[in-house]
Amino acid sequence: MRETRFTLNGKPVSTNAHPMTRLIDVLRDEFRMTGVKEGCGEGECGACSILKDGRIVNACILAIGMIEGCVLETPEGIAGTDRGRAINEGYAEAGAVQCGFCMTGMAVATEALLRQNPVPDEDEIRAAISGNLCRCTGYAMIVDGIKRAATKGSGLW
Amino acid sequence: MVDFHRPRDLSEALQIRAATAAVPLAGGTDLLVRYRNWAGTLPRIDRPVLYVGHLAELRSVDVAGNGSGPGMIIGAAVTYSELLEHPTTPQLLRDSIIELAAPGLRNVATLAGNICNASPAADAACALYALNAEVELAGPGGRRRIPIAEFITGPGTTVLKADELLTAVHLPPDRSTVQYYRKVGTRHANALSKLSLCACARVADRRVTQIGIAVGAVAPTIVKAPRIEQQLQGAGIEQVVSQIPDALRQYGQLIRPIDDQRSTADYRRHVALALIEQFLARELR
Ligand SMILES: Cc1cc2nc3c(=O)[nH]c(=O)nc-3n(C[C@H](O)[C@H](O)[C@H](O)COP(=O)(O)OP(=O)(O)OC[C@H]3O[C@@H](n4cnc5c(N)ncnc54)[C@H](O)[C@@H]3O)c2cc1C
Ligand code: FES
Ligand code: FES
Numbered sequence: 001m002r003e004t005r006f007t008l009n010g011k012p013v014s015t016n017a018h019p020m021t022r023l024i025d026v027l028r029d030e031f032r033m034t035g036v037k038e039g040c041g042e043g044e045c046g047a048c049s050i051l052k053d054g055r056i057v058n059a060c061i062l063a064i065g066m067i068e069g070c071v072l073e074t075p076e077g078i079a080g081t082d083r084g085r086a087i088n089e090g091y092a093e094a095g096a097v098q099c100g101f102c103m104t105g106m107a108v109a110t111e112a113l114l115r116q117n118p119v120p121d122e123d124e125i126r127a128a129i130s131g132n133l134c135r136c137t138g139y140a141m142i143v144d145g146i147k148r149a150a151t152k153g154s155g156l157w
Numbered sequence: 158m159v160d161f162h163r164p165r166d167l168s169e170a171l172q173i174r175a176a177t178a179a180v181p182l183a184g185g186t187d188l189l190v191r192y193r194n195w196a197g198t199l200p201r202i203d204r205p206v207l208y209v210g211h212l213a214e215l216r217s218v219d220v221a222g223n224g225s226g227p228g229m230i231i232g233a234a235v236t237y238s239e240l241l242e243h244p245t246t247p248q249l250l251r252d253s254i255i256e257l258a259a260p261g262l263r264n265v266a267t268l269a270g271n272i273c274n275a276s277p278a279a280d281a282a283c284a285l286y287a288l289n290a291e292v293e294l295a296g297p298g299g300r301r302r303i304p305i306a307e308f309i310t311g312p313g314t315t316v317l318k319a320d321e322l323l324t325a326v327h328l329p330p331d332r333s334t335v336q337y338y339r340k341v342g343t344r345h346a347n348a349l350s351k352l353s354l355c356a357c358a359r360v361a362d363r364r365v366t367q368i369g370i371a372v373g374a375v376a377p378t379i380v381k382a383p384r385i386e387q388q389l390q391g392a393g394i395e396q397v398v399s400q401i402p403d404a405l406r407q408y409g410q411l412i413r414p415i416d417d418q419r420s421t422a423d424y425r426r427h428v429a430l431a432l433i434e435q436f437l438a439r440e441l442r
Contacts, residue, residue: 019161020199020206022189029197042190043262044347055238055264061189062265063200065161066182066208112260130346131259 006070008033009077019065024048026064027074035075035104039133046132049105050074056112058131075104078111083156087111090149091142098136105132110146118157119150160205167214167295167324170207175297175320179207183234184265186258187274210234210267215324220245226330230293233269233323237281240268247331249357252338253284259346269323275309278350278374278419280340282309286371286381287355290328296321311377332367333357337436341428343419350374351420354432360441363394370436375414375429382411394441401437405430 005014008031017026024041027033027050039047041060048059051073078084087110090096097103106129113120113128120128125146126139134142150157162179164170173179180202182188192200209215215234220227227245237254240246241263246254257263257280271281272292282305290305297320305326308315317323337356342348353373359366368389372380385407389397414425 018158018199019163019208020159020202022196022200025197038196041196042193043186043258046259046261049261052264056261057264058261061185063161063182063185063189063206063208065163065206066185066210068163068211109260128260131261 004064004068006067006072008072009074015064017064020063022060023050023062023064023067024059027059027072033074033076035079037101037104039101044131044133045102046105046109046129047102049108049132051078051108051112054112054115056109056131073108073111075107078107083111083114083153086153086156087146087149090147090152091145093148094141094145096137096141096145102132102134102136106134106142110149113146114150114153114157118154120146122147158199159202162205162207164207164209164212167212167322170209170212171295171297171320171322173205173207174322177205177207178319179205181273181322182206182208183210183267183270184236184262185210186262186266187270209322210265215269218243221327226332228330229326229328231268231326231328233325234267237263237266237268247284247288247328247333247336247357249287249331249333249336249338249355250281250284250328252336253280253340253353253355256338256340257281262347268326272305272308272326273315273317273323275311275313275315275378277312277376277378278353279379280350280353280373283353283371283373283379284338284355285326285328286379287357287369288328288331289369290326292323293325293327294318294321295324300324302327306379306381309378331357332359333369334360335440335442337440339432349419352414352425352429354429354436356433356436356440358441360394365389365392365394365397365441370433372408372412372429372433374419375412375425377413380408380411382408389437397437397441401434404437405434408433 037047039045043061192202215232219230271279335358340353356370358368414422
């Protein structure tokens with residue numbers, strides 16, 4: 001079986017999982033990154049969002065063999081940064097977290113957006129989270145949380 | 158367990174393809190969903206898999222200039238997001254990509270996958286029909302280039318041979334002045350089309366000098382009718398309006414939708430013809 005090497009939250013790692021193993025399974029089961037959630041398992045809900053080479057992707061529809069040499073960041077990696085803290089505070093202030101299942105994916109989408117565009121308008125925010133479903137909040141509070149995160153973390157992105 | 162090939166370069170990829178008829182894998186957004194299995198288990202695919210998404214030869218976008226402006230040669234592993242960021246991507250293709258899925262998919266999915274999947278509801282492929290794109294195929298015998306409408310032969314079927322790969326999409330220079338993209342679906346993001354219309358035209362001095370109309374999800378393949386387009390080309394915009402009933406009658410014969418979980422045949426037919434009418438009657442200015 002061949003090895004796949006990649007960078008995970010800043011550290012070089014490797015796995016011997018079969019290359020067709022879903023990335024989400026490797027991240028959760030082997031690397032214990034349980035912030036990567038499984039909702040739909042088919043690319044529609046964004047619960048499994050991570051960053052691959054700085055761009056948001058769905059870990060449930062990538063095979064680990066496609067990841068060789070890539071730089072991955074999971075919700076765990078983002079949470080420990082100042083930006084991650086600004087995102088958490090923004091969401092908390094806006095009351096944007098209800099059951100919380102969508103939250104790690106939303107945080108990844110927020111990080112991806114603010115890296116590209118530190119002062120997004122409402123339409124840009126909605127487009128950025130269009131692949132992330134939330135069955136609780138109705139999105140208005142999440143949009144508000146992202147605006148607050150952008151203000152709080154102003155200068156960090 | 159299936160073999161997974163991650164070739165070094167295109168020539169190794171073509172050798173593996175010829176030797177094993179392995180299934181090409183680009184972004185995986187169609188393939189890995191189709192062969193989806195239980196969490197924690199491998200996808201249910203029983204043929205070797207050939208990953209091509211990383212191949213440098215397929216990752217570039219070239220601007221192929223000629224007298225009438227920049228055309229494009231889009232490598233088969235270029236993602237939708239990269240196309241949105243490219244300055245010469247035609248507006249109609251841009252419009253179709255912006256409404257396709259969501260950022261997480263557009264960051265990995267490719268035009269090549271959309272074309273080879275050969276769904277009549279493929280949104281980016283629909284824009285490529287309207288833009289008269291050609292696909293470039295490579296195999297042991299060398300390369301060939303054919304119009305997209307000849308490449309796709311039915312729902313899920315193409316003329317791609319078991320030893321070939323799609324290597325690039327060629328776009329002629331886009332000189333359109335009017336673009337009209339309408340995707341009719343249940344919600345904006347991540348919804349497959351009930352039907353879609355991709356149309357563009359060049360209007361100069363109130364005359365339609367070029368027109369391209371493609372309709373998605375209303376027949377076994379995307380509908381594009383060069384014969385009807387030729388009748389409209391060269392006409393003044395008032396003349397086009399007088400030709401609408403005749404054009405709609407002809408499109409009506411080509412539009413043969415089905416009932417499925419996303420919509421009904423009646424609805425699709427009605428809305429497709431209404432959108433064509435809207436484009437011809439109001440957008441050509
Ligand atoms: C949640 C979700 C939403 C979606 N929304 C839309 C939408 O709105 N509109 C739409 O049109 N589609 C949509 N899709 C479908 C899909 O994302 C697109 O068709 C996409 O363009 C496929 O590209 P890919 O690179 O992921 O293809 P893959 O899954 O990698 O491949 C698709 C097919 O093409 C073949 N293939 C790929 N590359 C090559 C090559 N170089 N040579 C030969 N064969 C090749 C593969 O063998 C396979 O048969 C959606 C999918 C999901 C999961
Ligand atoms: S679990 Fe991956 S998108 Fe839903
Ligand atoms: S807070 Fe429950 S799914 Fe978003």
